[in-house]
Amino acid sequence: xFQTELYHVFKSFTLPLVAAGAxxxxxxxxxxxxxxxxxLLRERGGQITLKMPFTHPAASGHVMTAETPQSxxxxxxxxxxxxxxxxxxxxxxxxENTGPAYEADVxxxxxxxxxxxxxxxxxxxxxxxxxxxxxxxxxxxxxSLPTDWNEELGLKTEIVPLSKxxxxxxxGTFVAVVKSEGKPVPFxxxxxxxxxxxxxxxxxxxxxxxxxxxxxxxxxxxxxIADANGTFTFGLPKAGQWGFAALEVGPEKEYKGxxxxxxxxxxxxxxxxx
Numbered sequence: 001x002f003q004t005e006l007y008h009v010f011k012s013f014t015l016p017l018v019a020a021g022a023x024x025x026x027x028x029x030x031x032x033x034x035x036x037x038x039x040l041l042r043e044r045g046g047q048i049t050l051k052m053p054f055t056h057p058a059a060s061g062h063v064m065t066a067e068t069p070q071s072x073x074x075x076x077x078x079x080x081x082x083x084x085x086x087x088x089x090x091x092x093x094x095x096e097n098t099g100p101a102y103e104a105d106v107x108x109x110x111x112x113x114x115x116x117x118x119x120x121x122x123x124x125x126x127x128x129x130x131x132x133x134x135x136x137x138x139x140x141x142x143x144s145l146p147t148d149w150n151e152e153l154g155l156k157t158e159i160v161p162l163s164k165x166x167x168x169x170x171x172g173t174f175v176a177v178v179k180s181e182g183k184p185v186p187f188x189x190x191x192x193x194x195x196x197x198x199x200x201x202x203x204x205x206x207x208x209x210x211x212x213x214x215x216x217x218x219x220x221x222x223x224x225i226a227d228a229n230g231t232f233t234f235g236l237p238k239a240g241q242w243g244f245a246a247l248e249v250g251p252e253k254e255y256k257g258x259x260x261x262x263x264x265x266x267x268x269x270x271x272x273x274x
Contacts, residue, residue: 030056030058030191030193030221030245031054031055031056031064031123031125031132031134031245032054032055032056032057032134032191032193032243032245032265033052033054033118033120033134033136033265034051034052034053034054034055034057034136034199034243034267035050035051035052035116035118035136035137035138035265035267036050036051036052036138036195036199036241036267037049037050037051037138037140038199038201039140039269040138040139040140040141040165040166040241040267040268040269041140041141041144041166041167041269041271042108042140042141042142042143043142043143044142044143045107045108045109045110045111045142046107046108047105047106047107047108048105048106048107048108048140049103049104049105049106049201050103050104050106050116050138051090051092051101051102051103051199051201051204052069052087052101052102052103052104052118052120053066053092053094053099053101053102054066054101054120054123054134055092055094055099055101056094056193057193057194057195057196057197057206057243058193058194058195058196058214058220058221059095059196059197059220060094060095060096060196060197060206060207060210061094061095061096062094062096062097062099063092063093063094063096063097063098063099063100063101064099064123064125065099065100065123066099066100066101066102066120066121066123067120067121067123068087068089068102068121069084069087069102069118069119069120069121070119070120070121071084071117071118071119072084072086072087072104072116072117072118072119073116073117074106074114074115074116074117075114075115075117075148075151075153076110076112076113076114076115076147076148077112077147077148078148078151083104083106083116086104086105086106087102087103087104088102088103088104088105089101089102090102090103090204091204092204092205093203093204093205093206094197094205094206095197095206095208101204103204108140108142110142111142111143111145111147112141112142112143112145112146112147112148113139113140113141113145113146113147113148113149114139114140114141114142115137115138115139115148115149115151115153116137116138116139116140117135117136117137117153117155118135118136119133119135119136119155120133120134120135120136121133122255122256122260124258129258129259130258130259130260130261131255131256131258131259131260131261132260132261132263133250133252133255133260133261133262133263134245134263134264134265135155135156135157135158135250135262135263135264135265136265136266136267137153137155137158137159137265137266137267138266138267139161139165139166139266140166141164141166141167144167146164149161149164149165149166150162150164152179152182154182155264156180156181156250156251156252156262157178157179157180157181157185157246157249157250157251157262157263157264158178158179158264158266159176159177159178159179159190159244159246159264159265159266160176160177160178160179161174161175161176161266161268162175162176162177162231163175163176165266165267165268165269166268166269167271168236168268168269168270168271169270169271169273170236170237170238170239170270170271170272170273171235171236171237171270171273172235172236172270173233173234173235173236174233174234174236174242174244174268175231175232175233176231176232176244176266177226177229177230177231177232178190178226178230178231178232178246178249178264179230179249179264180249180250180251180264181251184229184230184231185226185230185246185249186226186227186228186229186230187225187226187227187228188225188226188230188232188246188247188249189223189224189225189226189246189247189248190223190224190225190226190232190244190245190246190247191221191222191223191244191245191247192221192222192223192224192234192242192243192244192245193220193221193222193242193243193245194211194212194238194240194241194242195240195241195242195243196210196211196212196214196240197209197210197211198211211238211240212238226246236268236270238270239270239271239272240269240270241267241268241269241270242267242268242269242270243265243266243267244265244266244267244268245263245264245265246263246264246265247261247263248261248262248263249262249263249264250262250263250264
C-alpha cells in the first residue's frame with residue numbers, strides 16, 4: 001500500500017536530482033549478474049580476470065544455472081573489442097549451492113577507462129514463470145585518466161553514469177540515468193545490493209563471512225525509484241562494490257512465449273577514506 005502510494009507521488013511530481021529515489025524496503029534477494037574484478041581503479045594495466053556468476057551477492061545466495069553469454073566485449077576510447085572467445089566456463093560456490101558460471105582473462109593495455117559489457121542469455125526463473133536478462137557493465141580505469149566512463153554505448157538498455165563509478169569515496173554518492181534504446185526511463189525501479197561476501201577468485205566462491213551485518217532484511221536488497229528524467233542518486237555508506245539493477249527497462253518484453261525482464265546492471269566501487 002505504501003509503495004503504491006509513493007509510486008503515484010513520483011508519477012505526479014518531478015523530483016529534483018538530489019532527492020531522486022526514496023528507498024523502499026524489500027526482503028527478497030535480488031538476482032544480480034556479476035561482472036567482477038577486485039579493483040575498478042588501477043594504477044597500471046596488465047592481466048585481470050572477470051568473474052561472471054549470476055547470483056544473489058548481498059546474501060551469498062543461490063547461484064543460478066546460466067547459459068553461455070550471448071556477447072562480451074570491451075570499449076576503450078570509442079573502440080569496441082570483442083572478447084567473447086575469452087569466456088570460459090567455471091563453477092561458483094555460494095553459501096547455498098555451487099552452480100555454473102563464467103570467467104574471462106583479459107589484458108588492459110593503455111591508460112583510461114575500459115568499459116566491459118556482458119549480455120547474458122535470458123535465464124528462466126521458474127518461481128516467477130518468466131525470463132531475466134541483465135545487460136551488465138563494469139568499468140575499470142587505469143591511471144586515473146577518464147575517457148569513456150560517462151559515454152552512452154547504444155545498448156538496448158543501460159545505466160549511464162553521471163559520476164565516475166570507480167572514484168567514489170565511502171560515504172559519497174553514485175549518480176546515473178537509466179536509459180532504454182537511448183531514451184531516459186522515467187520512474188525506473190532500481191534494485192541495489194552491496195557485495196557483502198568477498199569473492200575468492202582462486203576458489204571461485206564467496207567468502208564464508210560477511211563484511212557487514214545488515215540491521216534488517218530490508219537492507220539486503222534495497223529498491224530506489226528514478227525521477228521523471230530517469231536519474232537516480234544513491235549514497236554508498238560502505239567501501240566495496242555495489243550493484244545497481246534497473247528492472248524491466250529494456251525494449252524486449254517476451255522470450256520463448258513468456259515474459260522477459262530485460263534489466264540494466266552496473267557495478268561501482270566506493271573507496272575508504274584513510
